Amino acid sequence: MILAQLPDPQLQSLLYAKVTKYMLYGPCGVGNPQAKCMVNGKCSKHFPKEYRERTDWAENSYLLYARPDNGLVFEHNRARFTNQYAVPYCPQLLLLFDCHLNIEIFAGLETVKYLSKYIYKGPDRATMEISSGMQDEIKAHLDGWFIGPTCKDLVMIT
DSSP: OOBBBOOOTTTTTHHHHHHHHHHHHHSSSSTBTTTTEETTTEEEEEESSOOOOSEEEEETTEEEBBBBOOOEEEEEEEEEOOGGOOOOOOOOHHHHHHSOOOOOOOOSSSHHHHHHHHHHSOOOEEEEEEOSSSOOOEEEEEEEEEOGGGGOOOOOEE
């Protein structure tokens, strides 16, 4: 369901085009030491990832996705991208929505905290008032969070 590798450009040309357009991180590291993500000479997002033949669970409840060293390389603006730079993606959703999607499989509290922080970071705030048409001494004011244009119908009431 979730992959973190370049698809075969001959067998899955459309998916390959979407992955290379939306789901590659960088360049950073040795190839671009001035990248925004670089802190003390290392990528703060831990790219490039290690090559792995299979997907395993990490100790922090995240997945270590399979990133085989299969020789697939995508070159763009003198930068070389391998499976080490692929951001996890769901092929069906990527083809359906045709945009960058942050996909994570989670199985622990740390991941849930990260996803909640990622979803709710920097929301617009609004004050809403619920009234029945009559003026009343007690008014209900609720803080609402608008999630973003891709989730235009989703409003979190707290």
